[in-house]
Amino acid sequence: MSNTLEPTASVPVADRPARTAASMSAREMMVALWQFMRPYKLVLAGAAVALVFTAVITLSIGQGVRLLVDQGLTGDTSQALAHAVLVLLVLAGLMAIGTYARHYLVSWLGERVVADLRKAVFDHIVTLHPSYFETNRSGEIMSRLTTDTTLLQHIIGTSFSMALRSALMFAGALILLLFTNLKLSLMVLVGVPLVLLPIVLYGRRVRKLSKASQDSIADVGSYAGEIIQHIKTVQSYTRERYEQQAFAKEVETAFNVAKRRIRQRSLLVAVVILLMFGAVGGLLWVGGNDMIAGRMSSGDLAAFVFYAFLMGSAVATISEVYGELQRATGATERLMDLLHVESEIPVSTTAEPEQPARASRGQVAFEAVEFSYPARPNHPAIRGLSLDVTAGKSLALVGPSGAGKSTLLELLQRFYDPQGGRITLDGVDIRALDTGSLRRQIAVVPQQPALFTADVWYNIRYGRPDASDAEVIAAARAAHAHEFIEQLPDGYSSHLGEQGTRLSGGQKQRLAIARAILKDPRILLLDEATSALDAESEYHVQQALQALMKNRTTIIIAHRLATILHADSIAVLDQGQLVAQGKHAELIEISPLYKRLAELQFQDSERQKPLVE
Known part of the structure; x- marks a missing residue:
């Protein structure tokens, strides 16, 4: 099965007849x-x-x-x-x-x-x-x-x-x-x-x-x-x-x-x-x-x-x-x-590839995107937003709570489709792409990592089941997780409990980072990936992420501005709209919102006031 992004001719849900068991x-x-x-x-x-x-x-x-x-x-x-x-x-x-x-x-x-x-x-x-x-x-x-x-x-x-x-x-x-x-x-x-x-x-x-x-x-x-x-x-x-x-x-x-x-x-x-x-x-x-x-x-x-x-x-x-x-x-x-419940997003029609997908260049564009969550149709989460993410470059998203940062990552993964505008990957509307092929191009490190009731091997391999033990261990080392994994009762064979309850917040996040590193994606999505780490681990993981981000399209949700000062570009969002974009120094001059966020976080040397999503 080819790993390329293939258009699919799935029929939109709106065009399919509705049917429920109540009418049977x-x-x-x-x-x-x-x-x-x-x-x-x-x-x-x-x-x-x-x-x-x-x-x-x-x-x-x-x-x-x-x-x-x-x-x-x-x-x-x-x-x-x-x-x-x-x-x-x-x-x-x-x-x-x-x-x-x-x-x-x-x-x-x-x-x-x-x-x-x-x-x-x-x-x-x-x-x-x-x-x-x-x-x-x-x-x-x-x-x-x-x-x-x-x-x-x-x-x-x-x-x-x-x-x-x-x-x-x-x-x-x-x-x-x-x-x-x-x-x-x-x-x-x-x-x-x-x-x-x-x-x-x-x-x-x-x-x-x-x-x-x-x-x-x-x-x-x-x-x-x-x-x-x-x-x-x-x-x-x-x-x-x-x-x-x-x-x-x-x-x-x-x-x-x-x-x-x-x-x-x-x-x-x-x-x-x-x-x-x-x-x-x-x-x-x-x-x-x-x-x-x-x-x-x-x-x-x-x-x-x-x-x-x-x-x-x-x-x-x-x-x-x-x-x-x-x-x-x-x-x-x-x-x-x-x-008989029909998914609003067409089901993937491609089989799992033997190797991680690396076919796309990773050029992402949001074009006049309008979106409201189905549960809140009268409260737009994204309002006419247009934003380009250059292939192989990093873009940081900053803004107050409810600005739409996490929503953009969900739209890019096609968990939802926008009601207006479009999102493209390498110039192709992602709604014309097979969902499986699209998502295999992407790795996500969320703010709240999702771990399964299984051992460490299974959780790190989740995005790439065919990886060897040596590759899993290498990914864990790169995420600075190897040391604490070795200290678990059964090492990499240790079961983590439901939702990883046997691990601390920082350990969970490092396993999620190791999972993303192992998947070796073309597009990397980081949702405050180092928020639960101590200062020393954060430094080492930041180094690992810098190496992982090289030549990959990376979108970072940042609550602490210190973590994204070296991003290629920073986009400032507010109430679902793009209000400014540029480098840190530029935004201090042109964006009152960004300047206020920076002052709140950098007004003392310890920077102990992170912006909470």
């Missing part, structure tokens, strides 16, 4: 799930064969019961009894084999389909536009990825096969009932609608409560995740008791919703069981009188009761599974909703 019919949702089951049609066919086989064997046991009663229990010879018992044992053995095959294949299919579904959901999540995560909590997304898919696994791997098996048993038992005794069969046919009626009536209510229950569980997970993520802040402000009470309210809310759902399902099952056994009791009364009168044999009555019980059990199972299917419908809607 039940049939469309089944079709959506079928897409995940279709690759395993052979397994599905095997499970269906095993399902039909066990249903036939189960129905045949009724004839074995009739044979046992008529020829064994009421017969004259021990041989007839042995024969009847042997028939039942053979049928039981065959049913055990068929049940094993059915259970294994269906359970395997459920696990496999849900694994594929989870992968599809996650693969889609990592391509979504950042604005989606501004309006959707990560805890809720994780609930869909875990809780909802687990529910579907139970439905596909257990409940669905039970429902199909019960449906087959119901149909087969009904046919055999008609052959056994027509009068009693007509009584069963009259009673079945009475049993099915509550299933239909309560089904919709259970479905609504099931979806509400899933949403409330997601809220609980989201709240807990946020508190755990900010546990130091919670404890620092001694808010443990408050958070315990707030979480208890979330849990109680979820419990109350679940309680209403459980009440409806329990009532449904209880009514069905009551009606079922009432019907069986009526059949026993009528059939028993017929047997006493000699109109039917005891074996026929036993077989008839067996089949009637199978029918009743089938209806009870279907009623219980129906409630679970309603829950699954809610979970499916949530998952399909997530899968």
